[in-house]
Amino acid sequence: MSRPWSNGYVADVAYIEGYYVQQSPMRLALACCIGGVAIDLPEPDDHACYLELGCGMGIGALLTAAANPGWQVTAIDYNPAHIAVGAGLARAARLDNIHFVEADLSQFAESAEGRAMPAADFVSMHGLWSWVSSDVRAGIVRLLAAKTRPGGVVHVSYNALPAWQGAIGMQRLVYEAGIRSAGRSDLQAQTGLTLTRDIKAAGGKYLVESPLASDLIDTTSAMAAEYLSHEFMSAHWAPAFHADVAAAMAGAKLDWVASANPLENFNELMLTEEQRALLDRYNDPIMRELIKDTCFPRQLRHDVFVRGARRLSNEERDARIARLTLIPVVSPGELQTTLHVPAGKAEMSDPLKNMMVAAMRGPATIAELLALEPGRSTPAELIGVLVGSNQCQVALSPYGLQPTSADRLNRVLGARVRSIAEAKTSSGLASSRLGGGLLAPPLVQFIADRLLSGEREDRADAWIEQLSADILPEKRDKVREVVNAAIEQRVPILRQLRIVPE
Ligand SMILES: C[S@@+](CC[C@H](N)C(=O)[O-])C[C@H]1O[C@@H](n2cnc3c(N)ncnc32)[C@H](O)[C@@H]1O
Secondary structure: OOOOOOOOOOOOOOOOOOOOHHHOHHHHHHHHHHOOEOOOOOOOOOOOEEEEEOOOOOHHHHHHHHHOOOOEEEEEEOOHHHHHHHHHHHHHOOOOOEEEEEOOOOOHHHOHHHHHOOOEEEEEEOOOHHHOOHHHHHHHHHHHHHHEEEEEEEEEEEEEOOHHHHHHHHHHHHHHHHHOOOOOHHHHHHHHHHHHHHHHHOOOHHHHHOHHHHHHHHHHHHOOHHHHHHHHOOOOOOOEOHHHHHHHHHOOOEEEEEEOOHHHHOHHHHOOHHHHHHHOOOOOHHHHHHHHHHHOOOOEEEEEEEEOOOEOOHHHHHHHHHHOEEEEOOOHHHOOOEEEEOOEEEEOOHHHHHHHHHHOOOOEEHHHHHOOOOOOOOHHHHHHHHHHOOOEEEOOOOOOOOOHHHHHHHHHHHHOOOOHHHHHOOOEEEEOOOOEEEEOOHHHHHHHHHHHOOOOHHHHHHHHHHHOOOOOHHHHHHHHHHHHHHHHHHHHHHHHOOOOOO
């Protein structure tokens, strides 16, 4: 009997569209800077290659291609339903620098197409590693070994241990009950989850007493069925220790550098003083990460690796970070100066607050912000706080013009939005200044499309009408509120990023 092409991964239900900022080249570059590793940053018009593995619909790859017209982007997935959507969006936006490839990663490295592919400066895989079989993971490592250029950066996200320890039994229960029931995998996942809820209600000790399993059973009831089928119905799902992922990546000569979530790299915010003292017994980064994951278990890790680490001294690292430019991605009124971090609530000092307020005014280098309060913070701390709290992003080309490719993709993405009811899922808009994507829900994509078409905010009533066609009349006031808030808070950001005209 021939092996089904999906090889145990879910293929009968398409995955959700999404954009994850950890995949953006600037996030990866920032992680390298924070981790003290030099990286060459190509400009949007330079020749550079970005590769996404297990790309799903490929929203992140599309935003990267549209924002950086000089780059060559390749997005690989074996599910033709996903490739059809991504390639269709690329065609509609007339992007000629992105190539969607339908291929199985277990064998792609050895294929003619794989061999012909250029070496990548950036590789990203989100939501792939923990969900595929060991032969697919081995194929990924062979591809990385052959196609990551020296100095290139690789991002991999995965379900991590020991954080997932408490829910391994729950996943197994959902999966085993699911595969014994008829129907598509989204229905199977629901059948399995219903069983976990029933067992928990009946006092099943493991599900009641494991905080993670118990929480997941509650939170999954509000999650998209497509997401849950991919999350729970893979035959190969296996959370991994950081040490094991690092060992696998070493097979492609990749060294672990840092987390793509900036705050996670600041031990002062992640750990107590006593925990930091234990960490400091070790220099070895693998051992330090294991201790960190034991003190502060992360369910989903976003690790950044580099092939051929050019290590920087602390002074060189700080000088490089000081030259980076930040752009705000929230409006000044939304600025948060109390951050919720694992070590507790962190209230920023007054000098740090002053620098954060100044950062809200527009593009500024870290050096310019630090000069406002000499000696009161460090380049790494300031960038970690502002980018880690998702209030600023690092700019690739802070004063650059938005290329027409980005306008075209943003219009294609926005024109698809028909109703406010779609406004919940996360997606993005291409921004050349950011060198990739800005996180933007469908409502903001819709507004960007309208503004790019030449309309102004005085058309808001018509937009509200259009977006609430399928909404009950008594809920229209709420729609008006949400649209007006988006216009007030998001449009200035879109203008500053040149995603929409002045
Ligand atoms: C959880 S989804 C993540 C998609 C996308 N990265 C995202 O975050 O939206 C995992 C993706 O990996 C793809 N995939 C699974 N096994 C694969 C294989 N052997 N070769 C290529 N793609 C694979 C699936 O089709 C799916 O699109």
